Amino acid sequence: FTSLRECKMQDFGSLILEELDKANQLDSLKFAQRHEVDEQKIVGAIKSLESLGDVIQTKIYQVKSWQLTAEGKEVAANGSHEYRVYSAVPDSGIQQSKLMSSCGAFGKVGFSKAMSAGWIKIDKSQGAPVVMKLVESASDTVGEHMVLIQKGESEKVDAKLKGEYKKRKLLEEVVDKHYTINKGTNFRTKIEKAPTELTADMIASGTWKTTSLKPYNLDALGVETGGGCLHPLLKVRAEYRQIFLEMGFSEMRTNNFVESSFWNFDALFQPQQHPARDAHDTFFISDPATSDRFPKDYLERVKKVHSVGGFDSQGYGYDWKIEEASKNLLRTHTTAVSARMLYRAAQAPQFVPQKLFSIDRVFRNETLDATHLAEFHQIEGVVADYGITLGHCIGVINTFFTKLGIEKLRFKPAYNPYTEPSMEIFSYHEGLGKWVEIGNSGMFRPEMLLPMGLPEGVNCIGFGLSLERPTMIKYKIDNIRDLVGHKVNLEMVKRNPICRIDKSGTGEERRLQVLNRRWANIESKLSCIQKQMEVMGISTATAHGMAADSSDGNLMDVVIKVHPDKPPYSLQLLLNVLKKRFKVAASTHTHSSVKSAGSLVLSSDESRITADVKITLIYSNVTRPTMIVKNAQIQGEENIVRYLARILDSRGGGNLYESLDSKVVAQIDNILDRLTDASKHSVSTLIPGILTKSKYLAGNRVTIADILAYSLCKQAAVSNSSIKDWSKRVEDAIAKM
């Protein structure tokens, strides 16, 4: 190399290997210093060598050193604060205020330090305090020390003083990590850099057959997808819309924000003096201010029922005014549209039953706060037919909310000018632990329906809720402005999940649901196998089955076939436990299909004749470990372990698997699955990952998760310190069982 500083990472790698070949051990710091390069580059090369498998072995060691802070550097350059204050005092003294203003930022600290060092004093005899020198000259030790430390000679400064400087924030202690490098078991000096991706050239030339690709880092995140996203609230709207459509409700034409008071209030039998019609609650329109095109005869009937009654009603007994009804406004509820739709249905030659819904904006001139805006989306459902009852109303609402995943409902009397009976809808909120109001409902008053011309006997139920409120609860949003309007955070829009409105619960609950489903799946498969076995004339005892086989004196007689490359170390552990509880006969054989036996030999002193448990291990050319038990086959080491553990748990008080808490069992199954799918590399990362939280893989005691993992680690010869410690712990725990 002409210049090492221009070396690439790979070149450093080769150099490290060459030097290591000669020296047997290297130190990253010294190596970097020798070659005058940044140690970080060397560390990068080391990491890259580590990823090649066991080419090198490394050990991290830490070195603490002292470094100047920004303030410390300033002191090294200009002297200590106290020295600078001292130097600023003329022999004739100086007014304290003048001194402080001339010293600037360091003045205050410097002054008190110089005072305590006894370099200066204050004379207050003249009125205004005057600072005088107390010694003729002072030496700036602090400044000198800073210079020493800056030069890297911090050992020349007393440790106690360094502690003091640290308190003064002049110094800080930094910890550097360095590596000691040794040869690994696969040490070699030549490294070929593994290509990272499959290329068109490789496919064309066929070199892919001999090329080994650099393994992917599966723990990193993928590249973010492009594309746009839909708004969270409108995703929820789509769900509600879908539910109404599933229930046979048709969508109302609600695209008319501007409405007349007549349709918004009067048609609904809402009296003209009702507080909701106050300007404090409703947005009135100044342009176009009024409407006048109302159906004449209908208007007369509305006027009559309000002022003097009719249709069996006493009316409100007031002077109804067309001027009030003509006022335009921004609709305060979509029920204004429902009124138009019902009026239209009443005009048809023959009444056709109606099931209607809408989800659209409504407007209230309200005081705004974290949960209220001047506009929000109202969800509304209406059913009109002969013979509709309050029981139907409750039934429809119940079906609707069940589809939303809300099942605990209660109804409470309420007041609403256009419904009678009226009901507030409450649901039990598991999170808050109380009943919360989620909507309003009721049967429209005859004074509203009959003037429209709907036939006697047609009843109409209605219910409504806001779209924002349940959405805020679902997505745990506290401020409505974070959900609706221009202040919404687009990042939130992007991250928002698809809306599965009937699926609630935390991530943990959902994970358990998945595990439960998988467990149910396993059970149904087992019962299927059991049925097959029954057909084949093999007797089985219980659903969990084969493990609970109740033969007296002959608990189990199994043959296990494994490939010599994968000795079942799990069996060795389980055998130790079995031996303490039962009379166990074990023997090991080698089939002619393989050249040699595996490194594990199971044996015992018990004779097969007296033994309750008989295990025969045969090394043969099988791809997966296979256990033969009474003509049935169990495949895979994890399932063999499960089988043996069931026997131990049910007959020997083993507490290794299904006798444990169901959450732990689910956890064990999850780990067994992951281990079964894991490659050698991922086994070595998977286990330490789980172990950071606890001493054992599942729960707080040794289980078959540990036993299988132990076996896989040993087969793969994975050994790092955390796995070694844990392996020892597993062996000890088994020995104590």
Add this chain to the structure above:
Amino acid sequence: RLEVDPSVSSVRPFVVGAVLRGVTFTKARYDSFIDLQDKLHQNLARKRTLASVGTHDLDTIKGPFKYMAKPPGDIKFIPLNQTKQFTSAELMELYSTDSHLKPYLPIIRDSPVYPVIYDANGVVLSLPPIINGEHSKITLKTKNVFIECTCTDLTKGKIVLDTLVTMFSQYCTKPFIIEPVETLINGKVEVYPSLKYRTETIKAEAVSNLVGVDQRPAQVADLLSKMCLESKVNKDETITVTIPPTRHDVIHPCDIYEDVAIAYGYNNIEKTTPKTLTVAQQLPINKLTDQLREAVAQSGFTEALTFSLCSRDDVGAKMRKKIENIPAVHIANPKTLEFQVARTALLPGLLKTVQANRKMPLPLKLFEISDVVLKDLGTEVGARNERHLAAVFYNKTPGFEIIHGLLDRVMQLLEVPLSADKSSSGYFLRTSTDESYFPGRAAEIVAYGQVIGRLGVLHPEVITGFELNLPCSGLEINIEPFL
């Protein structure tokens, strides 16, 4: 007796009254009495506009009482909790800073005459609906209470009086005995409180059919008795229900049915499903909107949801347009600038969303498909909604081609072909000028011979008007022609 002078007809025409004898007030009862009046004033009497109550110590005043209207300067008395006399004109001044009374002043302030009640000796009882006189003030020692209730809506006045006396007559020496007061109006004498009982005859079957529970007449009568509605089953199985003067809310048999349902318990009613068979139908414009929203999001734009109300400047000045030239619907009583008009375009809302998300990685690609509101005198209410699609692209370069690409994609999805000969066979762009766009960088979109919207690079003054500093292109079209 209350004598009504015709002078009140223009300001507050009616008055009703009653007397409660031998009332024993405790602190709690007194507070409750005041509270009840307050509640009635706020709700039923709609903040004293429809009716207002004055209560007086009858032993300090002498009937008959005169209800008349006089010019503000001519009414002079010591109002409640004051020590000196004020004219009613001065009182308007005094109470204009009083947070409690201030809201009621406009009810009479601009009337040439103010209503006032005098006793036989000329003592002012009250200046309705504002304040009572100090002279006849009720204290814990008061025994005999004179209640007057002036009103603009006689029905409401009667209800207020009925409610007040029915609630408080139990504290009289002879409980539930109320002394009536005559009102002499237009030469006729009316006696109040009316305390009218009324009966309603209902059928158990009708109740069962409405509520959805099977109840015999006797059971219905039982349930109604629980709700304090006296009920009796007649020979023909009908039920006669007596509605007391405390239940002015019962105006229709359905109000009685509700009481049955409440007494039965809403949560005890069996949940049933209506047999109504219907075929569901989506609103075509909403279906199209949802399909387009999906497609535009798939094209890489993120959906915004902005308010349909905004300030005049948002659609006007900030977009370099004159508000007078925009067919906007104006709101008469906005509490803040944010609710002056209904939006006439979606672009301002999108630009505000960009403004709030300036710190996000570029480019920002946003869209919204929603309603705008346009004044249109050809419609029933004089205004209509129009479904628009709008999109913006905000980046270091204007990205006209990106926005243009989105338009082409939307047209492709709507099966509108590009019309090469610029005819009405499909869509094409043509140069246009619009204040909101940079000159020479704006085009109008013509589809099937009709202008459906615009696209282009927004004018720098529009960009800076929304507190942005990078180029931005925008698109806004009406999608209703494609239904």
